[in-house]
Amino acid sequence: EVQLLESGGGLVQPGGSLRLSCAVSGFTFSTYAMRWVRQAPGKGLEWVSSISTGGSATYYADSVKGRFTISRDNSKNTLFLQMDSLRAEDTAVYYCAKRGDNSAYSQDYWGQGTLVTVYS
Amino acid sequence: QSALTQPRSVSGSPGQSVTISCTGTSSDVGGYNYVSWYQQHPGKAPKLMIYDVSNRPSGVPDRFSGSKSGNTASLTISGLQAEDEADYYCCSYAGSSSYVFGTGTKVTVL
Numbered sequence: 001e002v003q004l005l006e007s008g009g010g011l012v013q014p015g016g017s018l019r020l021s022c023a024v025s026g027f028t029f030s031t032y033a034m035r036w037v038r039q040a041p042g043k044g045l046e047w048v049s050s051i052s053t054g055g056s057a058t059y060y061a062d063s064v065k066g067r068f069t070i071s072r073d074n075s076k077n078t079l080f081l082q083m084d085s086l087r088a089e090d091t092a093v094y095y096c097a098k099r100g101d102n103s104a105y106s107q108d109y110w111g112q113g114t115l116v117t118v119y120s
Numbered sequence: 121q122s123a124l125t126q127p128r129s130v131s132g133s134p135g136q137s138v139t140i141s142c143t144g145t146s147s148d149v150g151g152y153n154y155v156s157w158y159q160q161h162p163g164k165a166p167k168l169m170i171y172d173v174s175n176r177p178s179g180v181p182d183r184f185s186g187s188k189s190g191n192t193a194s195l196t197i198s199g200l201q202a203e204d205e206a207d208y209y210c211c212s213y214a215g216s217s218s219y220v221f222g223t224g225t226k227v228t229v230l
Contacts, residue, residue, distance in 0.1 A: 035219075037166075037221075044123065044209060044221055044222065044223050044224040045158070045160075045166065045211070045221040045224070046123075046221060047211075047218065047219040047220065050217055050219075057217075059216070059217040059218060061121070061218065095165060095166070100156075100168065100171055100177075102171060102172075102175065102177065103154070103156070103171040103172045103175070105152075105154035105156065105172065105213045105219075106154075106156035106171035106172070106211070107156070107158075107166075107168060107211075108168045108171075108177060110165040110166055111165060112164075113165060
């Protein structure tokens with residue numbers, strides 16, 4: 001059974017940092033690109049970042065570029081999102097998602113999300 | 121990247137059909153056949169319902185179908201059921217390994 005479990009969310013002040021983790025099981029992690037998607041309270045979904053299978057290629061939404069860093073540890077089946085210089089508008093539930101089996105341009109499994117709250 | 125435009129809400133009675141539109145530009149929806157649709161129940165993670173415009177993953181009922189014309193993609197739910205009441209989001213590849221989601225549509229079963 002495919003499982004993705006995010007952790008690391010919490011309360012942080014503007015300008016602070018957090019590191020999110022996503023532990024996966026049930027599939028060969030090292031052979032799938034992975035993504036982070038966020039959802040602000042009561043709002044829609046927003047793609048945040050993607051990473052290639054080996055981690056050499058990373059991509060970011062303009063809203064987080066230069067502040068967030070995606071990475072992965074294939075030996076530990078874990079995806080990360082380092083979030084620096086956090087802003088109030090980064091407040092959201094952050095989901096990790098697996099690239100689709102049938103299409104590289106979709107996400108077929110998602111974690112339950114971890115809430116990040118940036119407050120002043 | 122601006123969010124794709126979806127109607128805020130649609131509704132229908134059990135057994136009826138509803139269609140949700142997802143309008144983008146030639147840089148996203150119109151430029152690629154990589155539109156996916158996600159269902160999200162309150163407090164839950166999104167679930168993939170359609171990929172690559174019109175393909176259903178294993179386990180998704182054939183009541184759900186997708187299509188695209190120009191810069192607008194559509195999701196149709198036929199034979200609406202109570203459990204279909206949820207939020208639905210479209211998502212399109214937007215080039216340069218980026219993605220853009222739609223604004224979301226709340227489906228209400230009357």
